[in-house]
Amino acid sequence: MLAEEDDVKVIQTLGKKGGKQLGFFQYKRTSKGVLIDLSIGLATASGKQYLFTPGEWQQILDGVAAGNRQTFGLSKGIPAAQPSLHKQLAAWLPAPAHGHGWNVPIKAAIVAVLENEGTLSLYHGGNAGIQIVLQR
Numbered sequence: 001m002l003a004e005e006d007d008v009k010v011i012q013t014l015g016k017k018g019g020k021q022l023g024f025f026q027y028k029r030t031s032k033g034v035l036i037d038l039s040i041g042l043a044t045a046s047g048k049q050y051l052f053t054p055g056e057w058q059q060i061l062d063g064v065a066a067g068n069r070q071t072f073g074l075s076k077g078i079p080a081a082q083p084s085l086h087k088q089l090a091a092w093l094p095a096p097a098h099g100h101g102w103n104v105p106i107k108a109a110i111v112a113v114l115e116n117e118g119t120l121s122l123y124h125g126g127n128a129g130i131q132i133v134l135q136r
Contacts, residue, residue, distance in 0.1 A: 010040070011116050013108040014074060025109045033057055036109045050098045050106050060110065063092030064119055072120070074111060085111055 013023035027036045033053040052060070072085035086107045096102070114120045 009116070011112050013105075013112045014115060014122065023105065023108055023112075025105075025112075027109070027113055034113065036106065036113070038105050038109060048100055050096070050100060050109075052093075052110075053097055056093055056096060059093050060089065060114075061119060063088060064114065 008026050008028045010024060010026045013025070024040055025036060025038045026040055027034060029035075033051050034057050036050045036052070038048055038050070067083075071082060072088060073082045074085050086104070089107050089110060090102050100106070111120070115122060
């Protein structure tokens with residue numbers, strides 16, 4: 001669990017796991033990068049913390065920026081012509097330095113941070129069965 005400080009934010013992932021579970025997690029920015037902690041709420045991932053260095057976070061931001069107002073799909077069943085944001089994250093940053101690789105909970109947390117900080121905007125979606133789409 002992250003130290004309780006003013007700069008720690010607790011937010012929710014977009015959508016629900018399996019259409020049922022909301023994902024809550026906490027994150028904060030430090031001089032070492034963006035630290036994401038999935039050990040709270042329903043977004044548990046073996047209590048792991050993920051640190052994305054400033055350079056790694058910039059790679060993600062650069063990937064989003066290259067989309068130039070493009071929409072990214074987040075839910076299953078998105079049209080083939082629309083890039084999946086989860087797949088794009090792994091393409092933009094193939095081997096994160098935190099050493100845990102990529103999994104759905106950390107990808108969902110990153111997307112929520114990007115939306116929370118204004119990098120991406122929720123375009124439409126919400127309920128199970130409705131596509132979740134984000135726009136740059």
